[in-house]
Amino acid sequence: MNAQDDCIFCKIVRGEVPAQKVFEDDDVLAFLDIKPVAPVHVLLIPKKHIASLAQVDKTDAPLLGKMLALAPTLATAQGADDGFRIIVNAGRVGMQEVPHLHIHIIGGPHPLGPMLAR
Ligand code: AMP
Ligand code: ZN
Numbered sequence: 001m002n003a004q005d006d007c008i009f010c011k012i013v014r015g016e017v018p019a020q021k022v023f024e025d026d027d028v029l030a031f032l033d034i035k036p037v038a039p040v041h042v043l044l045i046p047k048k049h050i051a052s053l054a055q056v057d058k059t060d061a062p063l064l065g066k067m068l069a070l071a072p073t074l075a076t077a078q079g080a081d082d083g084f085r086i087i088v089n090a091g092r093v094g095m096q097e098v099p100h101l102h103i104h105i106i107g108g109p110h111p112l113g114p115m116l117a118r
Contacts, residue, residue, distance in 0.1 A: 004049035009100035013047050023074055028067055030074050033104070040080040040107035044070065050101040053090040071105050080107025085115075 004010040011017040012031060019031035022042060033041040044067055050056060056064065068086070075084040084107035089096040106112060 002049075003051065003099070007049055007098075007100050009043075009045050009098055009102065010049050013045070022078065023070070027063060028070065030070075030105075038106045038112060039109060040075060040078045040084065040105070042074050042078055042105040044074060044103040044105060046101060051099045052096055053088050053101055054094075056101070067103055071103065075105050075107050078105075078107065079109070080105075082108060084108075085112050 008017060012019045013029055021029065021031045023030040023044075026047070028044060028046055030042050030044045033043050046063055046067065048063075050060065071084070071086055075081075084105055087104040087106065088094075088102070089104075
């Protein structure tokens with residue numbers, strides 16, 4: 001069995017699991033996080049299965065650049081027009097839960113607080 005067969009985000013890409021999609025093109029998909037931590041909480045994923053930011057190589061750079069460059073447009077479209085935060089959890093220490101690379105795009109309207117609790 002391939003990793004993508006049983007991957008929840010690949011299932012969303014394939015339409016096997018529902019999601020509230022907010023953007024899609026040939027390479028990427030963005031949808032609302034099922035358990036938002038702030039009024040704006042979008043997940044942006046590559047359509048191809050990449051397990052983690054901890055496992056990318058330089059051939060992934062154009063795709064990763066495209067994803068990062070899309071973030072402000074998606075944030076603004078969701079109402080985060082006065083700033084936002086990007087989070088990419090990676091691997092065990094990053095406490096990544098879903099093993100398909102995703103960018104969290106998180107926004108207000110209120111300031112989000114410190115990056116990590118101290
Ligand atoms: P991470 O800890 O960075 O791997 O975050 C995984 C995120 O995926 C969490 O914020 C979850 O709420 C979110 N999530 C998990 N399953 C779904 C789903 N089916 N639809 C939307 N978001 C999901
Ligand atoms: Zn996947």
